[in-house]
Amino acid sequence: MSATFLGNSTAIQELFKGISEQFTAMFGQKAFLHWYTGEVMDEMEFTEAESNMNDLVSENQQYQDATAEEEGEFEEEAEEE
Structure with missing residues (x-):
């Protein structure tokens, strides 16, 4: 028996941030x-790769922020009902 899980998570951005910081330093x-x-x-x-990595982190941060805002809206709607 085997299973596969595909998930879309913004948690990977911490890994990208760490790699980006190390890359920038080197x-x-x-x-x-x-x-x-x-x-x-x-x-x-290399400059382009650094820019692409920073864009990726920024994009993931936007998705994370949008998700957090949506969750807050759903909680407010549930409290009103």
Whole structure:
């Protein structure tokens, strides 16, 4: 017997935040960058990746905030009835 669960959760954003902070710290010091630029990667690709990660975290935060607001509205409606 086997089972599969697919869930949509904003909890992953904490992991993304941690990775983003570590990436920013290392990229700011240009740590290990020479390995990648030597293999024909452009420094701009790293900047774009950082921006994409920050956008992802921001988008997840918006979904989390919207969900919390909706839950508050449902609780208020239940109290009124």
